[in-house]
Amino acid sequence: MSSKPNAEIVQTKRDAPQARPAMARWRDWLGVTPFFLFTFLFIVLPSVYLLVGAFRDTRGQITLKNFVGLFAPEILSAYWVTIRISAVTALGGGLLGFMMAYAVTVGGLPRWVRTILLTFSGVAANFAGVPLAFAFIATLGRTGMVTVFLKTVLGLDLYDQGFSLYSFWGLSFTYLYFQFPLMVLTITPALDGLKREWREAAENLGASTFQYWTRVALPILMPPILGAMILLFGNSFGAYATALSLTGGFINLVTIVIGSQIKGDILYNPGLGYALAVGMVIVMATAMMIYFALRRRSERWLRQ
Amino acid sequence: MSFLTLVDISKTFGATVAVADFNLDIEKGEFVSFLGPSGCGKTTTLRMIAGFELPTTGNITLDGADITFQPSNQRNVGMVFQAYALFPNMTVAQNIGFGLQVRKTPPAEVRRRVDEMLTLIHLEEFASRYPYQMSGGQQQRVALARALAIQPRVLLLDEPLSALDAKIRVELRLEIRRIQQTLGITTVYVTHDQEEALSLSDRVVVMSRGRMEQVGTPYEIYNYPTTEFVASFVGQLNLLPIANLDRDARSCTLAGQPIRFEHSGDRPISDTPRLAIRPEEFWLGDGQERNLLRGRVETLIFLGAIIRVRVDIGDGVLISADLFNARSLNLPRVGDEVLVSFPVHACWLI
Amino acid sequence: MNTPTPRAKRHAQTLWSWFWILAGVLYFVVPLIATFDFSLRAKKDVLTFLAYERIFTDAAFWRTFSFSLQMAFFAIVVSILLVVPTAYWIRLKLPRLRPMVEFVSMLPFVVPAIVLVFGLIRVFSGPPFRLTNTFAGTNVLLVAGYVVLALPYTYRAVDTGLGAIDVRTLTEAAQSLGAGWGTIMFKIIFPNLRVAILSGAFLTLATVIGEYTLATFIVGNKAFGPYMSLIGQNRTYESSSLAIISFLLTWAFMGLIQIFNRGRAEGHLAGAR
Numbered sequence: 001m002s003s004k005p006n007a008e009i010v011q012t013k014r015d016a017p018q019a020r021p022a023m024a025r026w027r028d029w030l031g032v033t034p035f036f037l038f039t040f041l042f043i044v045l046p047s048v049y050l051l052v053g054a055f056r057d058t059r060g061q062i063t064l065k066n067f068v069g070l071f072a073p074e075i076l077s078a079y080w081v082t083i084r085i086s087a088v089t090a091l092g093g094g095l096l097g098f099m100m101a102y103a104v105t106v107g108g109l110p111r112w113v114r115t116i117l118l119t120f121s122g123v124a125a126n127f128a129g130v131p132l133a134f135a136f137i138a139t140l141g142r143t144g145m146v147t148v149f150l151k152t153v154l155g156l157d158l159y160d161q162g163f164s165l166y167s168f169w170g171l172s173f174t175y176l177y178f179q180f181p182l183m184v185l186t187i188t189p190a191l192d193g194l195k196r197e198w199r200e201a202a203e204n205l206g207a208s209t210f211q212y213w214t215r216v217a218l219p220i221l222m223p224p225i226l227g228a229m230i231l232l233f234g235n236s237f238g239a240y241a242t243a244l245s246l247t248g249g250f251i252n253l254v255t256i257v258i259g260s261q262i263k264g265d266i267l268y269n270p271g272l273g274y275a276l277a278v279g280m281v282i283v284m285a286t287a288m289m290i291y292f293a294l295r296r297r298s299e300r301w302l303r304q
Numbered sequence: 305m306s307f308l309t310l311v312d313i314s315k316t317f318g319a320t321v322a323v324a325d326f327n328l329d330i331e332k333g334e335f336v337s338f339l340g341p342s343g344c345g346k347t348t349t350l351r352m353i354a355g356f357e358l359p360t361t362g363n364i365t366l367d368g369a370d371i372t373f374q375p376s377n378q379r380n381v382g383m384v385f386q387a388y389a390l391f392p393n394m395t396v397a398q399n400i401g402f403g404l405q406v407r408k409t410p411p412a413e414v415r416r417r418v419d420e421m422l423t424l425i426h427l428e429e430f431a432s433r434y435p436y437q438m439s440g441g442q443q444q445r446v447a448l449a450r451a452l453a454i455q456p457r458v459l460l461l462d463e464p465l466s467a468l469d470a471k472i473r474v475e476l477r478l479e480i481r482r483i484q485q486t487l488g489i490t491t492v493y494v495t496h497d498q499e500e501a502l503s504l505s506d507r508v509v510v511m512s513r514g515r516m517e518q519v520g521t522p523y524e525i526y527n528y529p530t531t532e533f534v535a536s537f538v539g540q541l542n543l544l545p546i547a548n549l550d551r552d553a554r555s556c557t558l559a560g561q562p563i564r565f566e567h568s569g570d571r572p573i574s575d576t577p578r579l580a581i582r583p584e585e586f587w588l589g590d591g592q593e594r595n596l597l598r599g600r601v602e603t604l605i606f607l608g609a610i611i612r613v614r615v616d617i618g619d620g621v622l623i624s625a626d627l628f629n630a631r632s633l634n635l636p637r638v639g640d641e642v643l644v645s646f647p648v649h650a651c652w653l654i
Numbered sequence: 655m656n657t658p659t660p661r662a663k664r665h666a667q668t669l670w671s672w673f674w675i676l677a678g679v680l681y682f683v684v685p686l687i688a689t690f691d692f693s694l695r696a697k698k699d700v701l702t703f704l705a706y707e708r709i710f711t712d713a714a715f716w717r718t719f720s721f722s723l724q725m726a727f728f729a730i731v732v733s734i735l736l737v738v739p740t741a742y743w744i745r746l747k748l749p750r751l752r753p754m755v756e757f758v759s760m761l762p763f764v765v766p767a768i769v770l771v772f773g774l775i776r777v778f779s780g781p782p783f784r785l786t787n788t789f790a791g792t793n794v795l796l797v798a799g800y801v802v803l804a805l806p807y808t809y810r811a812v813d814t815g816l817g818a819i820d821v822r823t824l825t826e827a828a829q830s831l832g833a834g835w836g837t838i839m840f841k842i843i844f845p846n847l848r849v850a851i852l853s854g855a856f857l858t859l860a861t862v863i864g865e866y867t868l869a870t871f872i873v874g875n876k877a878f879g880p881y882m883s884l885i886g887q888n889r890t891y892e893s894s895s896l897a898i899i900s901f902l903l904t905w906a907f908m909g910l911i912q913i914f915n916r917g918r919a920e921g922h923l924a925g926a927r
Contacts, residue, residue, distance in 0.1 A: 031743035032751065035736055039758050039805075042798045046773025047765060053776070096681070099674040107671030108664060117675065122908040124682055126860045127901055129867075130882040134897035135685045138692035145688035177685065180678065197389030200356055201447075203376045204383040205403030205454055209663070215402070219393040238766025241866035245883050255768045262772055262871055277769040284764045300436055301392035 047281065053274035066275035074252065075276065082254045083283075085168060086236035089175040094229040096176070097183020105191035118188065121181035128178045129241035136174045136246065140165045166247045174246055175239065179232050186231060190224035190298070223298035230291045234284050254280055307332040307490055308353070308458055313362035315348055322348045323514045326362070330492065335484055337493045337501035340511035341537070346494045349511075350460050353492060354383050367457060381458040382451030386466055388443040390435040396446050397422070397431040403454035421449035424483060441472040448480070452487070459484070459491045465500065477504060498538050502526065510534045532654045535580055542623050543654065544579045559619040563595050566649045577653045583612065585650040586625030588636070594645040597623070601640045611635065615644055686901065693894035705891040709899070714881060722869070722878035725793065726862040729800035730855045733808045736801065738851065741812045742843055745821045759809035762802050767867040774799055775871060792873050799868045804858040811857075815850030816843075853911045860907035864900050 057063040069075065104114035139146050142159060150156045164170055194217055202212040240255040249256050254276060260266045261273035306329035313326040323345040330336050338346035351357045353364060355376025363372045371379055382403075390399050400421050401414045409417075422428045425445040435443055444464055451459060461480070465473045481504050484491050495501050501508045502522040510517040510525060510533070518525060518534045529535035536543070546556040546563070555564050558579060565579070590596050599617035606629075613625045613636070625644055627633060636642050696704040709715050737759075744752050762770070778785040778795055785791035824846070828838045844851070866879035875884060882900070886893040 028743070028747040032740055032748065032755070035740040035755065036758075038736055038798075038801070039761070042774065042802050043758070043761050043765065043770075046770060046777050047761075049777045050769065050773045096674070096678060100678045103671035103674045107674075108668045109671050109675065113675060117678070119908065119912055120682060122911070123901075123905050126857075126908065127904050129864055130879055130886060131864060131897035131900035134882075134886055134893045135689040135901075138894050138897070139685040139688035145691055146684060177681070180681070184678075195387070195389060197385045197387060198391060200354070200376075201383065201385060201389040201391070201450075202402070202406075203356075204354055204379075204381070205406065205450065206377050206380070207402070207406040208377060211406050215406070216391050216393070220391070234763065238768065240766070240768045241879065241883075245866070245886055255766065258768050258772055259867075259871075262768075262775065273772070277772050280766055280769055281764055284766060288760070288764055301434075 050274045050277045050281075053271055054278045056271050058269060058271065063271070066269070066271040069269070069272045070275055070279055075257070075272075078252045078254045078257050079279065081168065081252055082237060085172055085175065085253070086233045088172050089179045089236045090229045090232035092172070093176050093179025093232050094183050094225065097180040097228075098187055098225060100180070101184045101188045101191050105188060106194060117184060121184040124181035125178050125185060128239070130245045132174060132177060133242050133245040136165060136170075136177070140170060140173065166250065168251070171243055171246060171251060174242060175236050179235065182232055182235060183228055186228040187221075187224060190221055190228075194220065220298075220301065223294040223301075227291045227294040227298070230287045230294070234287045234291075237283060237287075238280070306330060307334075307367060308492075309363075309365040310349070310353070311363045311365070313349065313352065313359045313364065315345070315352060315357060316360050321514050323352075323359075326516060328509060328516070328519065330490060332490055333488045335481075335491045335493065335504060335506045337495060337505040337508045338511055339495060339498060339501040339508050339538070340517075341496055343513075344511040345514040346496075346509075346511050347462055350462055350492060350494045353458065354381055354460055355379050380454065380456055381460055382454060382456030384444070384447050384451050384459070384461045384464045386463040388435070388440070388447045388467075390443055390447055390450070392435055395432050395434055396427065396438075399435070399446055400450045400453050402450065407454070417453055421453050424452070424486075425449045425479075439472075440468050441476055444468065444476060445479070448483070452483070452489070457490070459489050461491065461493045463494055463496065466495070466497070473500075480504065502538070510537065512537070529580075532580075535654060540583050540624065540626070542579075542581045542583060544581070544621055544623065546577060546579050546653075549577060549653075558597070559617045559621040561597055561617065563651070564648050565651050565653065579651055580654045581623070581646055581651045583624045583626040584610075585646040586623070586627070586644050587646070588627065588634070589643055590645050593648050595648060595651070596643060596645045598641070598643055599623070601636050601638050601642055604635070604638060613642075613644075615642060686898075689894045689897050689901075693891060693898055696891040705895040706899075708889075709885075709892055709895050718876060718878045718881035719863075721873075721876050722863050722865075725796055725800060725877065726859045728793075728797045729804065729862055730858050732797060732801050733804050733854065733858060734851055737805070737808045737812050737854075738843065738847060739839065741809065741816055742821060742839075745813075745816055746825060756809070756813075759805050762805050767803060770799060770802060771868045771871045774868075786872075796868060796872045796877075799872065800858070800862045800865070803865075803868070804854070804861060807857050808854040811850040811854040812847060815847045819846050849914050852914045856907045856911045856914075860904050863903060863907075 054066050055062055055064070057065060070079075100117060103109055104117050136144075138144055140158070141147065142165075144165070147158050150158060165174070198216055198220075199212055202216050207215065238255065240253075240259060243251060243253050243256060244259065247256075249260070257267075258273065258276055258280070261270075261276070265273070267273055267276075308330040310326055310328045313323060314321070315323040326345075326349060328336075338349060340346050348357060352359050355371070355374060359372060363370055365371065366379070366381075391402065394402065397418050400418045404414045404417055418431070419428075422431055425448060427442060427445055427449075430438065430442065430446075435446070438446070444467075448461075448464070464480070465476055468476065477500060480493075493501070493504060502525070505522060507519060508522055508525045509519050512533045517531050518529065520528075525534060525538055529538060532543070535541045544558055546558050549556040554566065555562065556579070557563060563579065587594075597615070597617050599615040602614045602616045602622060605612040605614075609629055610626045611629050611633070613627060615623050615625060617623060623644070627635075693705050694701040694703065696702055696708075740755065744755050765773075774795060775786065777783070778791075779787075783791075785795045821843075824842055825838055828842050833841070864879050864882060865877070866883060869877035870880040870883070873880075875881060882893070882896050885896055
């Protein structure tokens, strides 16, 4: 009876020096298992499923045809419209957001304006999807307040001029509502990072305000500005709910096409649907890679 | 006529007075330091010379012209900042050449001048480095070169060494003095470090709470401080309560022991005058023309080159005496009765 | 000399700043005013809260809203339990893995919601999971999807929070006083991360409550987002009142984050478009 525990003690004693580090490492890894299991199941597995599916034809044979299919005119045009709308709203939202962030950081406005702007931006950047579409229908729709105002007061009929809320420009205006606040939120820290001494040093060396901005401030801000705009680009690129509830699916965006494909095989080829999704991931991954490269550069500059 | 003149300068921020009644003449080629604790107004004064702040009252004249309201980018004064303030997006050469470029200097001339500056600061091979690739000391040299490249009329330095390590600090201090002497440039240097101010300057302006306390050569400031603030801020000082003051006989008593003195200070003496003596003026034992004090050793503090002895001379009065640590020194022990003395001319009344 | 004085220059700069703030505020406020105005016009020629009344008396509104609230709650709990111990453990024991975990937590940025739901449905409707065959299964899938959507924000908030406290020293101090892992986690780490966890939670809530893309494909009209969309298709004034309600909710959640984050200027970005 008593020999067994004894033997165990002896064994532990003898093995302890080698066994302990190995044990600890094994337990350390156990601590992160839930995280990796979860992300594997719900991020990696679905992505890999789509990726593999994109290389299969309807009979399960390996093929590249689906990617060739991406170059069909209506799919190419879906990508083109999505990219254009993302670029337009990234530039427009980026410009407006930057100027507003400029106003509350180095623009000499009182502190409370900044607090309010950042809170508002936090709300507006998160106010998207279905309710945002409703709000813009009430504003710029055929009977929307602004449309009616322009028609009755200024005699300008937007819809006669070729504008439609349910088209490219209408959707862009709607996206801007969450784009420029996102720009404000991402670029404000960068503007805060502009040191007062840089401005003073430039002035002291004889530079005008214009020379300071073109030669010092903007070059320093360029990586974060571009990075933030890429973030905005991705933000529009993946948008689905806003576009769907605004246009009812009658605008040819990649997300809308994928949405229809989930509901039913409208492309008559599941593989093509997967390729479409993989295409989106590739665009997003490229954007993110540029974003992180730019961020690394500006972090290096602004260190210390 | 002086080169740089500040007349009746004051500056208030809201209700706080940052600088008041500031009057100073600086000669061409002179090296002047503003010395004082943080918040004493030294940096604000410097920034007014640079043009970053407008004085609330008063005038600043440079080389015969009133520059009080001249925009800072037209003043042609070079400034070196505490945190270097190099432009992170530019190389060393671009940083140094910036001031010349915005003046539309021909590129060849810019290049020549940049090379000259790089030689001056001994960083020839760093021309195409970026600031983030350099140490703090190197960055500050570049900042100095950048300020000098525009051939400024005045060089302003705002605590340029306080972000650096002790060793680099001393090294760069010598460098700054060397360069200033080579170029003969008029320099205003702001610091809270008395050693820097005393070792670099032709003249030192000691400031406290927005006011000038004393202006003088380092020797005058250290040996003949005119206010209690200067005396205690620059170097160590014993301030001791006295009794039986007789101004005409220049005598008093300290803890019941008789004292003679020579100076009574330039300023009117306060209601409760005290005797001021630097710790390094003391000896153990007696001597010619010296005041003698009897007491008991309370503590001994070993500081390396110096040993600080605190002696209780009765009535609860403690004096600090700094003795040079030499092997021949016959060091007393705590509790020993000792005689200490100091020269009659080395003490004064405050 | 013909240069503007510093004061005049500052004046021009301030005007320029106000101009852009005004432009942004207009962009921000006009749609809200228009929507609010529209939501009051359910009856001809009078302003009325009728549209709101109809929404608040609609059983489907309360049903879908509470459903989405529950989903958000579970998503928040799972996020915290998943992210906090992991981020803590990485800092304490496996710092070499940190870049990898950071990378993985950024992946949802790269996979848009529509692509994510596409993949989730295809993977989990088939064997061996078959999650889409039962209500419970779809709910689990939706919660998991929301955890993924929130992952980048939650991870960053928690990791920043951990960076602000000295994890190793705190842990060693607790251990030297005899605390076990449970005590360390719940009495030391969680309380010190209160701000990060709460702002992460409310951000998740704001994102998830009206979320449409995942909800419509996984659970359909049971959730609040698809319900709003349904209202939008056939009830004009009610949809405007829903937009206002939803806006006020977002405002409330963001306001709460602001209160928790007092003084800290951390950007809040979310992603249910």
